[in-house]
Amino acid sequence: MKEILKIQNVVKYYGNGSVVIKALDGISFSVAKGEFVAIMGASGSGKSTLLNVIATIDRASAGEIYIGGKQISAMREEALSAFRRDALGFVFQEYNLLDTLTIGENIALPLYLKKVGHDRAERELQRVAQALDIGDQLQKFPYELSGGQRQRAACARAIITDPSLILADEPTGALDSKNSKGLMQTFQKMHTALGSTLLMVTHDPVVGSYADRLLFLKDGKIWSEVLRGGRSRQEMHREILSVTAALGGEADVY
Amino acid sequence: MFTKLALRNVRRQIGNYLIYFITVSLTVALLFAVNNIIFGDEIAKFAQGMTEMRTGLAGFVVFIALIVAFVLSYATSFMLRLRKREFGTYLTLGMTRKNILTIFVFETAIICLIAMGIGLVLGLFIYQGLMAIFMHLLNMEFAISAYSMNGMLFTIALVTGIFIISSVASALYLKKVSIYDLIHGDKKVEKSVKHPLVWLIITVLTLVVCICSIAVFYWSVDEIMMKGMNANYLFLSLFAFAGSMILFHVALSKSLVYVLMKRKRFCSRGTHIFVLRQLSAVLGSNALMIGLLAFLLSFSVIAANVCFVQKAMQELSLNQNCPYDIVYSDNLYSTGDTGKVPLPQAEEVIESYKHIEAKYPYALYTTGKNDFYRNTRWSGEGYAGLTDSFMSVSDFNAVTQPLGFDPVVLNDTYLIVANLPEITDYDWENFTFTWKEQDYKYGGVTREYPSLAYMYFYVVVPDAAVEDMKKEVSYMAYDITDGEYDAASLRQALSYTVEREDGAETYERTDFRFREYSRQQENATSAILVVGALFAAAIFLFMAMAILALKTLSGLSDDKKRYQILYRLGTGEKEQGRTLFAQTFTFFLTPFAACILISVPTAMIIKHIITLSGMAVLQWQIYGIAASIAGVMTLIYILYYAATYMIAKKAVVHR
Numbered sequence: 058m059k060e061i062l063k064i065q066n067v068v069k070y071y072g073n074g075s076v077v078i079k080a081l082d083g084i085s086f087s088v089a090k091g092e093f094v095a096i097m098g099a100s101g102s103g104k105s106t107l108l109n110v111i112a113t114i115d116r117a118s119a120g121e122i123y124i125g126g127k128q129i130s131a132m133r134e135e136a137l138s139a140f141r142r143d144a145l146g147f148v149f150q151e152y153n154l155l156d157t158l159t160i161g162e163n164i165a166l167p168l169y170l171k172k173v174g175h176d177r178a179e180r181e182l183q184r185v186a187q188a189l190d191i192g193d194q195l196q197k198f199p200y201e202l203s204g205g206q207r208q209r210a211a212c213a214r215a216i217i218t219d220p221s222l223i224l225a226d227e228p229t230g231a232l233d234s235k236n237s238k239g240l241m242q243t244f245q246k247m248h249t250a251l252g253s254t255l256l257m258v259t260h261d262p263v264v265g266s267y268a269d270r271l272l273f274l275k276d277g278k279i280w281s282e283v284l285r286g287g288r289s290r291q292e293m294h295r296e297i298l299s300v301t302a303a304l305g306g307e308a309d310v311y
Numbered sequence: 312m313f314t315k316l317a318l319r320n321v322r323r324q325i326g327n328y329l330i331y332f333i334t335v336s337l338t339v340a341l342l343f344a345v346n347n348i349i350f351g352d353e354i355a356k357f358a359q360g361m362t363e364m365r366t367g368l369a370g371f372v373v374f375i376a377l378i379v380a381f382v383l384s385y386a387t388s389f390m391l392r393l394r395k396r397e398f399g400t401y402l403t404l405g406m407t408r409k410n411i412l413t414i415f416v417f418e419t420a421i422i423c424l425i426a427m428g429i430g431l432v433l434g435l436f437i438y439q440g441l442m443a444i445f446m447h448l449l450n451m452e453f454a455i456s457a458y459s460m461n462g463m464l465f466t467i468a469l470v471t472g473i474f475i476i477s478s479v480a481s482a483l484y485l486k487k488v489s490i491y492d493l494i495h496g497d498k499k500v501e502k503s504v505k506h507p508l509v510w511l512i513i514t515v516l517t518l519v520v521c522i523c524s525i526a527v528f529y530w531s532v533d534e535i536m537m538k539g540m541n542a543n544y545l546f547l548s549l550f551a552f553a554g555s556m557i558l559f560h561v562a563l564s565k566s567l568v569y570v571l572m573k574r575k576r577f578c579s580r581g582t583h584i585f586v587l588r589q590l591s592a593v594l595g596s597n598a599l600m601i602g603l604l605a606f607l608l609s610f611s612v613i614a615a616n617v618c619f620v621q622k623a624m625q626e627l628s629l630n631q632n633c634p635y636d637i638v639y640s641d642n643l644y645s646t647g648d649t650g651k652v653p654l655p656q657a658e659e660v661i662e663s664y665k666h667i668e669a670k671y672p673y674a675l676y677t678t679g680k681n682d683f684y685r686n687t688r689w690s691g692e693g694y695a696g697l698t699d700s701f702m703s704v705s706d707f708n709a710v711t712q713p714l715g716f717d718p719v720v721l722n723d724t725y726l727i728v729a730n731l732p733e734i735t736d737y738d739w740e741n742f743t744f745t746w747k748e749q750d751y752k753y754g755g756v757t758r759e760y761p762s763l764a765y766m767y768f769y770v771v772v773p774d775a776a777v778e779d780m781k782k783e784v785s786y787m788a789y790d791i792t793d794g795e796y797d798a799a800s801l802r803q804a805l806s807y808t809v810e811r812e813d814g815a816e817t818y819e820r821t822d823f824r825f826r827e828y829s830r831q832q833e834n835a836t837s838a839i840l841v842v843g844a845l846f847a848a849a850i851f852l853f854m855a856m857a858i859l860a861l862k863t864l865s866g867l868s869d870d871k872k873r874y875q876i877l878y879r880l881g882t883g884e885k886e887q888g889r890t891l892f893a894q895t896f897t898f899f900l901t902p903f904a905a906c907i908l909i910s911v912p913t914a915m916i917i918k919h920i921i922t923l924s925g926m927a928v929l930q931w932q933i934y935g936i937a938a939s940i941a942g943v944m945t946l947i948y949i950l951y952y953a954a955t956y957m958i959a960k961k962a963v964v965h966r
């Protein structure tokens with residue numbers, strides 16, 4: 058299988074002078090095309106930092122990151138922006154959508170930025186809106202939507218450019234269990250039907266149980282890895298709970 | 312504890328506070344400067360006797376004060392809006408509304424006080440600067456001008472008043488507003504414009520009205536100067552212009568984005584749609600303010616043009632109205648004057664001031680009839696007693712030749728001399744003047760000569776013709792040695808008191824016209840006009856920019872999040888910069904562009920008026936003035952915009 062993401066020995070320090078925090082401490086792993094990987098860990102373990110470094114909105118202090126065979130740590134700022142635009146999709150915990158734009162404009166914005174032309178943008182918009190079942194909300198503004206609907210719109214925006222890698226940082230963080238279930242079904246649909254490669258950060262074991270593979274972080278290091286290997290979601294869920302219990306006990310259990 | 316909280320908040324929003332602070336300081340400074348001028352006696356000295364100018368000046372100050380009040384209260388409400396969420400949080404933490412209000416008023420009072428102190432100091436410098444320009448315009452030595460205590464007190468009173476009013480407004484707002492609105496009020500996107508199509512139609516209509524009103528103004532200037540029509544249309548067109556200018560900008564603000572948004576292909580390129588949506592919110596909800604700003608800016612442009620052209624034309628108009636240093640006219644009909652100085656005696660008085668180098672006597676004669684006037688509109692009702700005036704060609708040549716004109720030769724012909732443009736409209740060529748059985752044929756109509764007699768027009772005829780006429784007025788033109796002298800006191804020395812026949816009032820008059828005295832008077836007038844125009848232009852420009860900047864910067868905290876999203880979606884630093892530029896520059900440009908364009912018709916109309924009034928104009932001079940005013944205003948505007956842009960860019964663009 059083709060390797061989409063490859064990370065080697067990534068280290069990230071925060072701060073300077075006397076107080077230095079080592080947020081990432083020599084992380085290495087890779088993600089194959091079409092994989093759905095979840096990253097879990099306690100608060101402060103470095104999950105968001107890892108995602109931001111991969112998302113190229115933060116720079117690693119050391120180590121190499123390859124996305125689609127390109128080494129992003131060597132790229133210049135403007136090239137990185139173009140790379141982000143063309144090769145990555147994002148869903149964040151909050152502030153995903155521009156409040157001044159309609160849902161439709163929000164979803165199509167990555168295509169506008171790519172300057173693909175109006176007709177194609179319109180076609181793609183209809184396609185993803187239909188796939189994620191938000192076709193009747195395109196004219197509304199974000200404040201007219203519920204949190205779950207907003208996250209679905211953010212997902213639609215993340216896949217509209219057919220990125221080689223979709224990154225999501227606690228996409229269900231602001232949602233209740235029903236809504237997060239809906240969103241996870243959306244993710245699964247993106248994964249199975251559209252063949253997207255997903256890398257998702259979460260601290261919710263239920264959400265994590267949708268993934269093919271789970272990485273557990275502790276103190277900036279990969280502490281353990283769980284593979285689905287054909288197991289059902291319930292079995293995955295149980296395994297995740299046992300790993301988190303071993304990880305630190307005080308992890309969130311829903 | 313809450314004071315600590317408030318203090319920390321001040322430190323965090325230091326940029327916004329700085330802008331508020333600078334706005335208040337500068338407004339106070341400008342206000343203080345103008346109050347010094349009004350209450351000080353420097354300009355009053357020159358404006359003395361000119362009652363119209365006094366009232367005009369007072370009205371002007373009230374106008375300026377109102378506008379400054381508007382800016383100050385706007386800035387204060389900006390502060391309140393800026394801290395809405397913070398106050399909402401305080402309320403949820405259990406603070407009472409009264410507590411919050413106390414903190415807010417206390418804080419703003421302190422900032423205002425410091426700003427007022429700095430503003431007053433700054434105002435002193437601005438005042439000296441203005442006085443320096445003023446003195447320079449009067450060709451006088453610049454000395455540090457005295458400050459006026461009253462001006463300072465008035466400024467303080469005004470600023471305090473404005474502060475109290477805006478505090479009361481804030482109090483009323485804080486008393487009523489719900490916590491939810493405080494915390495989430497700004498989260499909701501500003502409502503999109505209702506009925507954009509109607510606004511689009513209004514935009515087009517008002518643009519048409521605006522252009523038409525300029526055309527009507529141009530035309531009515533013609534009508535007034537050529538046919539003596541009343542000024543109704545002139546005022547009507549001015550009102551129409553002001554109204555349509557405001558409404559046009561209101562409507563434009565509400566429809567511009569709508570029009571652009573209709574162009575789907577344009578919207579789907581890069582960050583265009585983002586910019587349009589940003590603008591839609593900010594333009595739509597500030598439409599009225601933009602209309603007012605546009606009006607004030609056009610006022611500045613027009614006022615500055617009129618005043619500077621007036622200044623530039625001053626020398627020309629002086630040559631036109633007072634070709635000789637001193638002109639004496641003896642009105643033979645005036646009776647009952649006491650203390651009238653006989654001419655030889657008067658000449659001695661003149662000699663004591665300046666040496667008389669040459670004298671040119673001339674006279675006007677009358678037939679007692681209105682053969683000429685009958686052909687013009689100055690006949691019939693209202694002009695009953697008006698009789699024709701004549702001058703002999705030898706007198707005329709004697710008095711015009713020293714001014715550099717070629718002698719006129721008349722062979723049984725007549726020459727009509729006037730300054731009014733309409734004089735050429737009448738059919739003179741077929742008119743033959745008959746006097747004592749002698750026919751005088753048409754020999755020309757001219758507007759070339761400066762004014763030597765104060766008539767609508769007079770007729771130059773061969774010497775023989777005036778022999779049998781009655782002398783109407785005798786004149787004496789004097790050339791004196793060059794150089795300045797105390798014309799006002801000479802004029803005073805040659806004035807006398809006239810007693811009315813009914814004995815009701817007496818008044819001062821003089822039979823002399825002093826070029827130097829007129830020059831000084833005109834200097835004072837144009838100095839006041841120029842300084843006033845400069846001042847108004849500065850205030851309006853500053854105010855427009857302050858409001859636009861405050862508006863732009865107060866949106867930064869929201870914009871920051873939006874640009875972060877753009878950044879994550881792969882918008883590079885450069886493109887973010889371009890996007891921010893498009894967003895802020897359009898906002899700044901909306902109230903400004905049309906006002907600068909107004910320079911063109913303004914210059915055209917001014918040129919037209921001056922041409923009609925019979926003065927030779929240097930076309931490039933008027934257009935040059937218009938261009939420099941537009942240039943300087945644009946430059947200041949761009950500088951201010953650039954500063955705002957830099958601040959915004961630093962706050963918003965992600966790297």
Ligand SMILES: Nc1ncnc2c1ncn2[C@@H]1O[C@H](COP(=O)(O)OP(=O)(O)OP(=O)(O)O)[C@@H](O)[C@H]1O
Binds near residue numbers: 104
């Ligand atoms: N900008 C920053 N400056 C300094 N330290 C930071 C910064 N961002 C994160 N850190 C530190 O790095 C460590 C990892 O933070 P990170 O945000 O990656 O945690 P996380 O796993 O996402 O936690 P959570 O589940 O709470 O979101 C933490 O100790 C945090 O304090």
Ligand SMILES: [Mg+2]
Binds near residue numbers: 104105106
């Ligand atoms: Mg995190």
